[in-house]
Amino acid sequence: MLHDLRFGFRTLLRARGWTIVILLSLALGIGANTALFSAANGLVLKKLPVEDPDSLVRLQWTGRNVLMTSHSEFGYLGNDASAAFSYGMFRQFAEEARDLAVLFGCAPLADVNAVVDGRAVVATALIVSGNYHRVLGVQALLGRSILPEDDAPDAPPVVAISQRFWRARFGSSTDVIGRTVRINNVSATVVGVLPPGFTGVQQAVATDRDITVPLAMDPALHPDEHRLSSESYWWLPVMGRLNPGITSERLQQRLQPVFQHTARSDLDSHVASRSENRSSRSTVPQLQVASASRGLYDARPDDVRSIVFVGAAAALVLLLVCANVANLLLARAAMRQRELSVRLSLGASRVRLVRQLLTESLLLSCAGACLGLIVADWGRRLLPGPTPPFDGRVALFVVAVALGTAVLFGIAPALRSTRLNVSTTLKAHSRSIAASRTLLGQSLLVVQVVVSLVLLVGAGLFLRTIENLKRVDPGFNPNNLLLFQLSPGLNRYDEPRTRSLYEEVSLGLRPVPGVRGVAISQPAPLSGWAWITDIFVRGRDYPQGAGHRVHEMTVSPAFFTVMQMPLLAGRGFADTDTAGRPGVAVINEAAVREYFAGANPLGQRIGRMPGAPSEVEIEIVGIVRDAKYESLRNPPPPTMYVSAVQRHLPSAFVLVRTAGDPLALAPAAREVVHGIDPDLPLIDVSTQSRHIESQFERERLFARACTLFGGVALLLAGIGLYGLMSYSVARRTNEIGIRMALGARAEDVRRLVLSESMRPVLIGVVIGVGGAAAAGRAVAGLLFGVTPTDAVTIVAAVTTLLAVSATAAYFPARRAARVDPLVALRDE
Numbered sequence: 001m002l003h004d005l006r007f008g009f010r011t012l013l014r015a016r017g018w019t020i021v022i023l024l025s026l027a028l029g030i031g032a033n034t035a036l037f038s039a040a041n042g043l044v045l046k047k048l049p050v051e052d053p054d055s056l057v058r059l060q061w062t063g064r065n066v067l068m069t070s071h072s073e074f075g076y077l078g079n080d081a082s083a084a085f086s087y088g089m090f091r092q093f094a095e096e097a098r099d100l101a102v103l104f105g106c107a108p109l110a111d112v113n114a115v116v117d118g119r120a121v122v123a124t125a126l127i128v129s130g131n132y133h134r135v136l137g138v139q140a141l142l143g144r145s146i147l148p149e150d151d152a153p154d155a156p157p158v159v160a161i162s163q164r165f166w167r168a169r170f171g172s173s174t175d176v177i178g179r180t181v182r183i184n185n186v187s188a189t190v191v192g193v194l195p196p197g198f199t200g201v202q203q204a205v206a207t208d209r210d211i212t213v214p215l216a217m218d219p220a221l222h223p224d225e226h227r228l229s230s231e232s233y234w235w236l237p238v239m240g241r242l243n244p245g246i247t248s249e250r251l252q253q254r255l256q257p258v259f260q261h262t263a264r265s266d267l268d269s270h271v272a273s274r275s276e277n278r279s280s281r282s283t284v285p286q287l288q289v290a291s292a293s294r295g296l297y298d299a300r301p302d303d304v305r306s307i308v309f310v311g312a313a314a315a316l317v318l319l320l321v322c323a324n325v326a327n328l329l330l331a332r333a334a335m336r337q338r339e340l341s342v343r344l345s346l347g348a349s350r351v352r353l354v355r356q357l358l359t360e361s362l363l364l365s366c367a368g369a370c371l372g373l374i375v376a377d378w379g380r381r382l383l384p385g386p387t388p389p390f391d392g393r394v395a396l397f398v399v400a401v402a403l404g405t406a407v408l409f410g411i412a413p414a415l416r417s418t419r420l421n422v423s424t425t426l427k428a429h430s431r432s433i434a435a436s437r438t439l440l441g442q443s444l445l446v447v448q449v450v451v452s453l454v455l456l457v458g459a460g461l462f463l464r465t466i467e468n469l470k471r472v473d474p475g476f477n478p479n480n481l482l483l484f485q486l487s488p489g490l491n492r493y494d495e496p497r498t499r500s501l502y503e504e505v506s507l508g509l510r511p512v513p514g515v516r517g518v519a520i521s522q523p524a525p526l527s528g529w530a531w532i533t534d535i536f537v538r539g540r541d542y543p544q545g546a547g548h549r550v551h552e553m554t555v556s557p558a559f560f561t562v563m564q565m566p567l568l569a570g571r572g573f574a575d576t577d578t579a580g581r582p583g584v585a586v587i588n589e590a591a592v593r594e595y596f597a598g599a600n601p602l603g604q605r606i607g608r609m610p611g612a613p614s615e616v617e618i619e620i621v622g623i624v625r626d627a628k629y630e631s632l633r634n635p636p637p638p639t640m641y642v643s644a645v646q647r648h649l650p651s652a653f654v655l656v657r658t659a660g661d662p663l664a665l666a667p668a669a670r671e672v673v674h675g676i677d678p679d680l681p682l683i684d685v686s687t688q689s690r691h692i693e694s695q696f697e698r699e700r701l702f703a704r705a706c707t708l709f710g711g712v713a714l715l716l717a718g719i720g721l722y723g724l725m726s727y728s729v730a731r732r733t734n735e736i737g738i739r740m741a742l743g744a745r746a747e748d749v750r751r752l753v754l755s756e757s758m759r760p761v762l763i764g765v766v767i768g769v770g771g772a773a774a775a776g777r778a779v780a781g782l783l784f785g786v787t788p789t790d791a792v793t794i795v796a797a798v799t800t801l802l803a804v805s806a807t808a809a810y811f812p813a814r815r816a817a818r819v820d821p822l823v824a825l826r827d828e
Contacts (some may be wrong), residue, residue, distance in 0.1 A: 031375025
């Protein structure tokens with residue numbers, strides 16, 4: 001084996017240019033697949049980086065839950081499950097299960113306002129029970145982690161910070177322990193810096209939270225929500241570690257009756273407090289205990305679909321690379337047939353030669369895999385979301401791919417090149433030295449054309465999808481709109497002070513040069529946020545207790561003017577629609593069509609629940625043009641706009657209509673806000689156009705992947721065709737000379753070579769069109785405004801492929817047409 005490796009290494013060094021082309025091709029193919037596998041590994045395979053992740057479980061429930069008046073979820077669970085419970089139920093679970101498992105609770109907080117050394121910054125935060133770090137076996141990098149005694153109601157406020165936050169905000173200072181940080185105007189002491197490898201239990205691949213606080217601090221951080229005392233606010237995810245010998249099934253059997261009893265008891269209390277009909281609200285969901293070794297939440301289907309799609313494209317490119325390398329190996333083997341014949345004549349067996357050639361293929365594949373790791377490290381950074389570092393599973397994948405590709409592209413050339421007639425091959429002037437490889441080479445070329453065409457059609461479909469999405473009318477003017485978010489609730493603003501802040505910011509921005517208008521909105525259109533509620537029209541019966549589902553936005557009176565959304569009937573919000581006055585609302589055309597068909601909605605009154613008291617009802621005063629709410633793909637949903645002056649908005653978007661580049665006014669906006677409150681940061685400063693572009697980020701990723709891989713595939717197919725036809729022309733020089741000596745013109749020879757060149761290309765096009773149509777149907781749900789079999793896209797892809805193929809075939813054809821008959825016949 002060592003002799004084979006040394007001989008193979010020397011052989012490859014003698015053909016440096018040929019070797020470099022193969023290594024670069026393999027590096028690209030293996031690197032792209034390794035990057036995609038690394039992402040898939042972190043998404044669905046990797047386990048949490050904590051002690052004994054296999055013993056971790058998560059509590060979840062499924063089914064209709066009528067108890068909740070408020071519900072917060074922070075990730076995706078399959079089968080319509082939820083991992084959020086009330087705080088009281090968590091405490092009950094922990095007490096009942098203490099002999100079977102140690103349970104803990106943890107929940108991400110919305111962005112918090114953290115003031116460090118007098119400078120306000122927006123930080124991410126996690127709120128946890130006191131045993132969170134201890135159960136997971138997390139040791140602090142500096143100081144200590146959160147302890148159970150920190151989670152007592154009378155405990156002083158403390159925080160643990162991430163290494164990233166420590167480095168960015170404290171300059172990696174070792175005296176950070178004992179420093180004070182103000183979080184939403186609550187002063188807390190830093191007790192520890194968490195290790196960099198720990199990112200929490202949400203998922204195995206995640207971004208670590210800047211600040212971790214104990215649950216006992218929640219009333220201070222959210223004084224208006226009462227999350228710890230509310231029976232009907234389900235917001236706290238619950239996980240645990242099973243004691244040795246305990247199974248998930250046994251824990252579920254223990255907690256199921258506890259869950260049912262507690263849920264029914266809370267339900268009875270809730271129903272009695274609202275004087276509702278008990279029989280219509282008697283459903284209690286079912287408890288489940290599931291493994292949490294890979295995190296509290298599952299991978300989102302869209303993310304998995306994205307990885308699968310791009311991974312399939314990368315796998316096709318690797319297949320094409322193998323086909324191209326096999327063609328190059330066949331060409332190389334044709335040049336080495338005299339060498340192989342001599343070795344056979346001296347007693348070497350065919351098996352021995354096949355082993356030598358496969359060893360050379362393995363050397364190429366391993367070297368290509370090493371270079372592919374560099375490509376993979378670069379490529380995975382281009383993927384959306386956090387990606388994990390390479391681990392043992394990725395290393396095994398690279399080894400498997402290296403071995404697999406070596407066999408895939410090496411076995412056929414090795415078998416073909418060692419099937420020789422020694423006596424014939426050793427004749428110096430025999431044309432059989434270059435045994436025909438035409439059929440195999442053309443078959444590989446057909447594969448390359450099919451792969452190239454499928455990827456090109458995919459690129460075209462997604463590029464057209466993006467263009468169609470860009471042309472969608474959102475129902476308002478998205479150009480020249482600056483957006484940023486303010487969260488005065490983080491600084492403990494009460495309702496009057498919050499309302500005053502929004503008014504001061506609006507008044508301060510209007511005189512700024514270039515500002516055309518200012519409005520407040522929560523949420524902002526197409527910002528990725530949604531608020532959905534039920535409304536009940538006075539005078540209508542709702543026997544099932546379910547009202548009309550509408551999307552809701554809370555906006556300032558200037559909103560419709562700033563967004564350039566015309567009113568179609570009635571009026572907008574007036575200066576007289578102030579706090580304390582009767583509530584008013586404006587609805588869109590979709591709401592009129594859905595819920596008021598054949599009736600005039602103006603003047604009708606709606607409530608939040610059946611039979612709502614008249615003093616809390618809202619009057620519909622206007623109808624506005626339809627506008628997209630949370631998705632460009634979906635039609636505008638029934639939407640209700642309510643007045644921000646009549647609502648308390650702890651957080652809201654500020655929308656600034658500008659005369660020029662919106663981002664150019666961002667510094668002026670910061671000055672205005674900081675002039676009012678220097679501790680109030682601007683969050684997510686962006687433009688409405690960028691918010692809209694984020695709506696098709698996934699489609700852009702697919703288009704980029706298909707375009708990149710399709711371009712590479714097209715290039716490799718062109719190189720493969722050029723190599724195949726160059727070899728064919730060289731092998732048939734004497735034949736071409738004879739043809740020309742007998743009267744064939746250069747044009748005839750050129751036409752002959754071109755026709756032979758394009759034959760496998762046309763076969764590949766026919767197969768590729770069918771493959772592209774099948775692939776298009778598989779991704780039809782991702783397309784918009786274009787069919788999977790769009791004729792324009794397919795014709796454009798085929799035309800491009802044929803043009804590149806014709807160009808690649810032209811140069812060998814031109815060389816054939818220039819053959820001198822005398823030279824060719826003399827050589828014969």
